[in-house]
Amino acid sequence: MPSLKDTHPHFDFFSADSLPDSYTWPPLDDHPSSVHRSDGHHPPVIDLDSPDAVDLVRRACLDWGAFHVTNHGVPTELLHRVESQTRRLFSLPTHLKNLAARSPDVGVSGFGPAPISRFFDKRFWSEGFTIIGSPFEHALRLWPDGLGHVPFCDAMREYEEAMEGFTGRLMRLAFASLGLDESVASEFRGGPTVIQLNSYPPCPDPGRAMGLAAHTDSTLLTVLHQTATGLQVLRRGGSTGWTTVRPVPGALVVHIGDLLHVLSNGRYQSVVHRAVVDRARHRYSVAYLCGPPAHVKVSPSPTLVGPDRAPAYRAVVWGEYLGLKAKLFDRALTSISVPCDVLSIACFASEVVH
Ligand SMILES: C=C1C[C@]23C[C@@]1(O)CC[C@H]2[C@@]12CCC[C@@](C)(C(=O)O1)[C@H]2[C@@H]3C(=O)O
Ligand SMILES: O=C(O)CCC(=O)C(=O)O
Ligand SMILES: [Fe+2]
Secondary structure (H helix, E strand, O other): OOOOHHHOOOHHHHHHHOHHOOOOOOOOOOOOHHHOOOOOOOOOEEOOOOOOOHHHHHHHHHHHHHHEEEEOOOOHHHHHHHHHHHHHHHOHHHHHHHOOOOOOOOOOOEEOOOOHHHHHOOOOEEEEEEEEOOOOHHHHHHHOOOOOOOHHHHHHHHHHHHHHHHHHHHHHHHHOOOOHHHHHHHOOOOEEEEEEEEOOOOOHHHHHHHOOOEEEOOOEEEEEEOOOOOEEEOOOOOOOOEEOOOOOOEEEEEOOOOOHHHHEEEEEEEEOEEEOOOOOOOOEEEEEEEEOOOOOEEOOOHHHHOOOEEOOOOOOHHHHHHHHHHHHHHHHHHHOOOOOHHHHHHHHHHHOOO
């Protein structure tokens, strides 16, 4: 079984009093400690029970590709429990973490740097634990006494159930906001569970370290639970640089992923985001990555395609798209876009027919 040492030589984040060269990035000008923005410049907070929720979601998706949600129905007690089990997991000693390291031959689940880290020369100041399906097998290796894994697995299973309900509601809202039939959203429910636990230890030089580099998620939607500052988003079309998404107590953050970008034929763009780190605070985040069932093809919705609006992307299933992301990273979405010459032929053909 490969250990973390094989895939990513272990580095003790806590004993470092300066940044090693392999962790030193060019200065992050937009690090929250050096940027002070007005309060208006922030992804909106949407009350899911608001009668205007559909319009608010449409505006947020068009303007930001990200928003906060309150009244989401996920119990506060469960959010606390998931965060405390996440802390418990990352505070395990390295020799135990090595027993549950991600192994490329077996899959993506387990401890390791975020999979996209291999596209960068410099390392991320973070650790990740990816859960695909049940965490039971990995958790039993970490807590071999027969009981230690129970509170961790219970919290993750309950979170998964709560997220299935919540993302079902969100997908219906997103469909309605695009003018699509809400009932079709149910076809995209029930995909494999993917939870990404992230840990960002305190860092001696946060302005030159990167928690998680800029990326979009390969999902329909991602729900992020964060209680400390660190998430930043790029507002599409704006020239305003990185915006720090400060945690809103009790709210969950929602990101548009690449597959909703495809389904909406580019009307809703996936949000580019990253995580930065702090000098004093150890930050944790929990991402629930919502994708479609394995066999479901995602393509631009026929309702959003017409004679004047050709499909901008070809159909793709989640597994294939994840493979493209793992190979091409930020060129994955472009790799499934329909080239312009094909588009103009399609437009011409439809003009001839009509
Ligand atoms: C289903 C998945 C999405 C993800 C790759 C993965 O196979 C499991 C981990 C996910 C994650 C979480 C951190 C950011 C991200 C870009 C990464 O490196 O791993 C995402 C991947 C993704 O959305 O492409
Ligand atoms: O920790 C964060 O704020 C971002 C995490 C994230 O982008 C991810 O897990 O995909
Ligand atoms: Fe992400």
